Amino acid sequence: MIRKLKAFLFGTGFFCFLIGNSFGQDQKVADSLVYIFDQDILRDTMQLELLRNLSFHEGRDLQKGLQYAEELIKLSQEQNNNIYLYRGYLQKGNKKRLLGSLEEALDAFFKCLETARQIGYSQGEGTALSAIADIYSITDNHANAMLYYRQAIDILRTTEDSISLASALMNAGDEFLKRQEFDSALVYFEESGLIFEKADYLIGKAYNLGNIGMVYANIGNNNLAEANINEATRILEELEDFYAISIYLIYMADIYMEKGDKSTALSYAKRSLDLGKVYGLKEQIRDANLKLSELYEQTGNIEESFNYYRDHIIYRDSLSNVETVQNLADLRTDFEVSQKQIEVDLLNQEKRNQRTIMVYLIIIVILGAIILATLFWYYKKIQKEKKKSETLLLNILPSETAAELKLNGKVDAVKSNSVTVMFTDFVDFSKKSELIEPEKLVKGIDFYFKAFDEIISKYGLEKIKTIGDSYMCASGLPTPNKDHALNMVKAAKEMVEFVERVKNLNNELPHFEMRIGIHSGPVVAGIVGIKKWQFDIWGNTVNIASRMESASLPGKINLSETTYQEIKSHYTCEYRGEIQVKNGGSFKMYFLS
Known part of the structure; x- marks a missing residue:
């Protein structure tokens, strides 16, 4: 699906005469603008307009385009020029999104939205809202995506910016396409197509x-x-818009695979992967690797399928982690990839079994006793592999959830009204990771997370997931527990004490400050997907717990009002004011003493 038209909305300005009637990013224009920039003869607004066009048109080197956007933001702030500050944040968000840094892109787009509202720029407000919706769509947050798309469309209908309106309509239709709501998708595409046609907007x-x-x-x-x-x-x-081409090539691969033309399907998928690698498009590299894995699996080339699947996992994780933690992704994705490896091993084992049985059938009269012994040995081996698979499943899912999955082949989502959620985070991890050798960083993070695993097991908590240097767990599910908040606080205190002890050790491990946020409330729990299952939780409780963590301080455990009410008879706490939570209202906070 396409997530890019926000990059092409830039209005009129000093350098529009260089663009003429063309639309979209143009590397030739970018090269010409670089020559003007190198002359260093423009000042004030003209200099800001040049930087904006440089950032917009630089499609070949995304990092360079990002540098121009950062320079535009800096100069706009110095000159107190809010319209170009808005444009700087917009270009920064576009480049960060293309580079796969989705959290940083979202932050830039929210600053873009705030600036547009400060100056009463309705067109800019609509564009920023649509860009925010794009990020939520990429991260599969359908509710937030449609919320912001609808706000963007309502605002843009009041402006004369037909291109921004059509772009928002098209991306909203794309969101319905992702969810296979094809009728709704076509309604949005038909309206956006008429607007693009009327404006002769080629891209x-x-x-x-x-x-x-x-x-x-x-x-x-x-x-x-x-x-x-x-x-x-x-x-x-x-x-020369290779971002979009690489996505459409994947769909062409699907079409030809369905026609039975496997060779052509593979060539389209490989071309998409090559474009992604040449232009540094992480999303396309991720998706192309997955498609190639699926295609090779369908052609029976299991080994090649496995290799592309592993590359898919690595690039998938790199979209949400710090670059220097990619080695950690290699270690931790081994667990996920092991599920795929089990399928490969069982398939190869089945082939070997068939050959062996054929041999034994020929000599069954003479070696009957040997055949019986051999079959018994294979039976024991299969039982051992089955036990290994069940053990791996229990490492991924809670025991009750795993049992339900094995019994019914699916797991129904369950709402739990009394659950406590905790987030931890290492302070300034991104900055420190740049100064630490990758191998030492991987070893250190693994050391801390293993200790956290042991602590939460001690108190009967459920680990949900880790994202980079963040650790998330929950108490009170899948089995309800009246002491869910108390158990979580006990575990949090042990985690803080452990991190403090490590700081006093004279070893080569990296030392970090940690902050913790905890909130209690209702959640919905279940598993997603049909392969490589992941147990996860959803709901506003998760968002509030995350805000408690981001509002905490190094070495502190930040509690929400609901968690405080649960544990106040056991621990002394310090009231520290209220915090505004998006879509959640105002919440009181307490530091655990």
Whole structure:
């Protein structure tokens, strides 16, 4: 799906005469603008406009485009020019998103939104809201994505910016396409397509054609899908927009695979991967590796499928982790990849078993006793592999959830009204990680997280997941526990004490300050996906617990009002004021003494 039109909305300005009637990013324009920039002859607004166009048009080197955006933000602040400050944050968010730094992109887009509202810039407010919705859509947060898309569309309808309105409509339609709500997707695409056609906005027309093609691909009309996607690709090749092309190539691979043309399908997927690698597009590298893994699995090449699947896992994790922790991703994704490895091992074992049985059938009369002994040995081995699989499953899911999954083949989501959620985070981890050798950093993070695993097991807590240097766990599920808050606080204190003890040790491990946030309330728990299951929880309680952690201080445990009421008879706490939580209102906070 396409998430890019926000990058092309830049209005009129001093350098528009360089752009003429063309639309979209143009590397040739960027190269020309660099020559002007190097002359260092422009000042004030003209200098800001030059930086904006440089950042916008620099599509070949995303890091360089990001540098221009940062310089635009800095100069806009110095000159107190809020309209260009808004544009600087918009370009920074676009580049961060393309580089896979989604959290930083979201932060830049919210600053962009705040600046637009301060200066009463309705068009900019709508554009920023749509960009925020794009990030939520990429991270599969459908509720937030549609919330911000609808706000963006309502505001943009009041402006004369038809291109921004069409872009928001198209991306909202793309969100419905992701959820396979094809009728709703086509309604949005038809309206956005009419607007792009009327404005003769070439790149918008290309994206709209591609998205309509993807709808047809999903409903099985491959001829129309191929025609629309091929036309979109032709236009985008002229515009040198390889981000979008790499996505459409994946859909072309699906179309040809369904036709039975495996060779052509593989060539499209490999071309998408090559484009992603050349232009540093992490999302496309991730998706192309997954598609190649699926295609090779369908062709029976299990070994090649496994190799591409492993690369997919690495790039998937790199979108949400610090670059220097990619080695940690290698270690921790081994566990996920092991599920795939088990499938490969069992398939190979089955082939070996078939050959062995054929040999034994020929000599069954003479070696009957040996055959019986051998079959018994294989039975024991299969039982051992089954036990190994069950052990791995219990490492991924709570025992009750694993039992339900084995019994019914699925797990129903369950709402728990009394659960306590904790988030931990290492202070200034990103900065410190740049100064620490990757191997030592991986060893240190693994050391801390193993200790945390032992602590939460002691108090019967459930580990949910780790994201980079953040550790998330819950108390009171899947089995309710009236002491859920008390057990969580006890575990949190032990974690803080452990981190403090490590700081006093004379060893080569990296030392960190840790902060903790805890909140109690209702959550919905369950597993997602059909492969490589992950037990997870959802709800406003999770968001509030995360805010408690971000509002905490080094070495402190920050409690919400609801958690404090649960444990106040056992521990002394210090009231520290209220905090505003997005979509959640105001919450009181307490430091655990």
